[in-house]
Amino acid sequence: MNFDKNSYIDKAVEMDDKRIHYREYRDILFVDKPIDDIFHRLNIYVPLSFYDGQSINGYNINNAPIFIPNSVGGYFPGYIQEVSESYTIRQALLHGYVVVSPSIRGKTLKTKNGKNYGKAPACIVDYKAAVRYLRSFSSSIPGDTNKIITNGTSAGGALSCLMGVTGNHPDYDDYLYEIGAADGDDSVFASSCYCPITNLDNADMAYEWQFNNIYSYHRGFYKKTDDNKDEYVSVDGKLEDSRINISKDLSAMFPDYINSLDLKNEKGESLTLDKYGDGSFKDYIKSVIINSAQNALEKGIDLFEYNWIKIKNNKVIDIDFFGYANSITRMKDAPAFDDINMRNLENDLFGDEDNDYAHFTEYSTFHSTVNGKKANEQIIKMMNPMYYINDEKAVTAKYFRIRHGECDRDTSLAISAILTLKLKEIGCCVNYSSPWNVPHSGDYDLDLMFKWIDSICK
Ligand code: DHB
Numbered sequence: 001m002n003f004d005k006n007s008y009i010d011k012a013v014e015m016d017d018k019r020i021h022y023r024e025y026r027d028i029l030f031v032d033k034p035i036d037d038i039f040h041r042l043n044i045y046v047p048l049s050f051y052d053g054q055s056i057n058g059y060n061i062n063n064a065p066i067f068i069p070n071s072v073g074g075y076f077p078g079y080i081q082e083v084s085e086s087y088t089i090r091q092a093l094l095h096g097y098v099v100v101s102p103s104i105r106g107k108t109l110k111t112k113n114g115k116n117y118g119k120a121p122a123c124i125v126d127y128k129a130a131v132r133y134l135r136s137f138s139s140s141i142p143g144d145t146n147k148i149i150t151n152g153t154s155a156g157g158a159l160s161c162l163m164g165v166t167g168n169h170p171d172y173d174d175y176l177y178e179i180g181a182a183d184g185d186d187s188v189f190a191s192s193c194y195c196p197i198t199n200l201d202n203a204d205m206a207y208e209w210q211f212n213n214i215y216s217y218h219r220g221f222y223k224k225t226d227d228n229k230d231e232y233v234s235v236d237g238k239l240e241d242s243r244i245n246i247s248k249d250l251s252a253m254f255p256d257y258i259n260s261l262d263l264k265n266e267k268g269e270s271l272t273l274d275k276y277g278d279g280s281f282k283d284y285i286k287s288v289i290i291n292s293a294q295n296a297l298e299k300g301i302d303l304f305e306y307n308w309i310k311i312k313n314n315k316v317i318d319i320d321f322f323g324y325a326n327s328i329t330r331m332k333d334a335p336a337f338d339d340i341n342m343r344n345l346e347n348d349l350f351g352d353e354d355n356d357y358a359h360f361t362e363y364s365t366f367h368s369t370v371n372g373k374k375a376n377e378q379i380i381k382m383m384n385p386m387y388y389i390n391d392e393k394a395v396t397a398k399y400f401r402i403r404h405g406e407c408d409r410d411t412s413l414a415i416s417a418i419l420t421l422k423l424k425e426i427g428c429c430v431n432y433s434s435p436w437n438v439p440h441s442g443d444y445d446l447d448l449m450f451k452w453i454d455s456i457c458k
Pocket of ligand 1: 072073074075153154155156197345346410411
């Protein structure tokens, strides 16, 4: 592992009517014991004008924030992104950031001998190792290593959040040591998280609470046609009776979880649920949606068709929560994450070297139809930021930006709301909102994300 500042290529790409000139440091090993030829490598991209002593937006070669987005989705491997293939990276360079793109192991990686080597916690370990690398060469790495900002969407949003919450926590040390990561600091300055698929061991309950009594699901995916076009295939179904029972069980378990968290709103009032799933926490989630709708209204968006929204004098005064959930529709069967057949994206994440899949909740382990085993408790913990928020051994980022689209059905809005409330409780500055009519997606408001970065960096 080293950083050779003389080993670079100067390049340019076109975007719209602009030409972006940048310096690229390629395929840099960020650990001493890489696992193969692809992972544990990163690229660094720097606006070229920095090398002529120029600045962009007040940033120069020394003080530019280091933006380190990950390309992880679905907990699959995340590969280095080239400038030419990432609109986000191009925009970040134009804005004057140094951009680092790491490769990150994912759940589907297998050695020639059939051993898994990308199961949890590999993804978060690699992200940390990349940050440690930047810090250990901070005197020659372009940009300000005190201003490292992570970014990701969905599973990648969860990783970004974990980076923000688990800085330097010793739980990860053995794993970092194993891959020959640099010693030192893996905390980050700020974390940007789009629709984080996180708090996995409690997300099933949250999902069934939100989609309580809604038993048909609708999902879709893109498939390549014979002539290599993307075709949208929608899958509609109904929960079987046994799954409806599971939904009822999980939804009934959610209030105990919420009440155990001792959540408070900004006025210090307790946010709780009664045994029917009603109460101040539900009102809080409603307020997130009400704010989203109000913002839409103020932008001139016609909300007339949404009969679950109550508007008076041009103000959104209430919503019907069931009407909301029913209108965005359920996407997943129950349980949404820890499937009793062990075939969900997350079961695949929690496998180990020899087993592809594992459970990660008591409930689904108990109800497993495949006699599945539960993953190691410590690894489940290491993938969930909630366990580290109040842990004094962790260095927490001061700033978070969390976006969870109003019509996202991949995980309950409760998940990002709980995360936000807990981060605020320990004094983090959390910029949180649920943008109107935005589904499960990320990087859709780069101008606003960059404004947020500038506001915390300058
Ligand atoms: C992602 C989406 C999901 O619905 C999920 O359960 C896990 C990951 C993703 O897009 O990364």
